[in-house]
Amino acid sequence: MKKVDVYILSGFLGAGKTTLLQNILTQEHQKNRKIAVIMNELGETSIDSDAVSKDTPLKELLNGCVCCTIQGQLEVQLNQMLHEYELDAIYIETTGVAHPIEVLDACLSPLFAEKLDVKGIITLVDAKRWQDQEKLSIQLRKLLIEQVTHADIVLLNKTDSLSENEKAKLVAEIQGLNPNGKLYMTEHAKIPLSFIQPKQLGEKKHHEQSHVSKNLHLRSYVHTFTNPIDLDQFEKFLREMPDTIYRIKGYITFSHSTESFLFQYSYGMPLYMKEQIKRKQTLVFIGENLDHETLKQQLAAVEIVSN
Numbered sequence: 001m002k003k004v005d006v007y008i009l010s011g012f013l014g015a016g017k018t019t020l021l022q023n024i025l026t027q028e029h030q031k032n033r034k035i036a037v038i039m040n041e042l043g044e045t046s047i048d049s050d051a052v053s054k055d056t057p058l059k060e061l062l063n064g065c066v067c068c069t070i071q072g073q074l075e076v077q078l079n080q081m082l083h084e085y086e087l088d089a090i091y092i093e094t095t096g097v098a099h100p101i102e103v104l105d106a107c108l109s110p111l112f113a114e115k116l117d118v119k120g121i122i123t124l125v126d127a128k129r130w131q132d133q134e135k136l137s138i139q140l141r142k143l144l145i146e147q148v149t150h151a152d153i154v155l156l157n158k159t160d161s162l163s164e165n166e167k168a169k170l171v172a173e174i175q176g177l178n179p180n181g182k183l184y185m186t187e188h189a190k191i192p193l194s195f196i197q198p199k200q201l202g203e204k205k206h207h208e209q210s211h212v213s214k215n216l217h218l219r220s221y222v223h224t225f226t227n228p229i230d231l232d233q234f235e236k237f238l239r240e241m242p243d244t245i246y247r248i249k250g251y252i253t254f255s256h257s258t259e260s261f262l263f264q265y266s267y268g269m270p271l272y273m274k275e276q277i278k279r280k281q282t283l284v285f286i287g288e289n290l291d292h293e294t295l296k297q298q299l300a301a302v303e304i305v306s307n
């Protein structure tokens, strides 16, 4: 089955995410691709939904941030979209205060992770805001930096008011934080679609595979077990796995029990919860430097193969 591409549009409040989305939708429609949009806003009413034309499926997640309070709602909306429409791509516009790891996490429900192909995180940076970042609280500055560090593509936007010297200084700063991401300077978030589409990200992925140690971007890996797994071996795997795996979630069944468990792992803490329904045994991993082949082999080794 063809997977649906997912793009996460990240960036601080007012950086130009909606402007970029409009540019992208115009270009996607010219290519006759079927696109859907999920917009997340902190307020109770949507401000930006008019930016999306009526013929584009749109789901709005209001009054909270998908990276924390309404993470579950994003899963529901994504699932519904996959059922209702035949899509080529889904663009998710996050709130300005969303944390990239948590958003990626919210997109990757083990129930449908195999149907989605998260192509990457595109972060917009408001050039002026970046220059004035010392006016922000420490937490927000940290967030601004995290949004840049984890991006696959950074658009340094609103460069219209900058001098050439200022531009060069900001480019150096951003490249210092994210040397492997692609960086483009934009005005009104104008960028050809081909610069941010699968070919670009795909090429980079290929590049990453051959330079794994240099890859600093968030990636996911989806593993489906066909047999129950050995608890001791699985816990050994958890103890020994690289600390660049930030998050694991999904469903597993152990050889010592007939029950299914919802498994959650974040910041070093594993959690097992009994599930009422028997689920497909799928685990989603999120982290940096994910070596898919090694993970696949290590996870296959914790399965108990019945004869």
Ligand SMILES: Nc1nc2c(ncn2[C@@H]2O[C@H](COP(=O)(O)OP(=O)(O)OP(=O)(O)O)[C@@H](O)[C@H]2O)c(=O)[nH]1
Binding pocket: 011, 012, 013, 014, 015, 016, 017, 018, 019, 020, 048, 095, 096, 157, 158, 159, 160, 186, 187, 188, 189
């Ligand atoms: N001068 C200038 N203004 C811009 C540029 N890009 C976007 N804007 C304006 O900046 C404002 C905010 O842009 P949006 O696209 O709404 O930003 P956003 O990131 O979606 O904002 P939130 O949803 O509030 O987080 C709008 O008034 C845009 O027209 C640019 O390159 N230069």
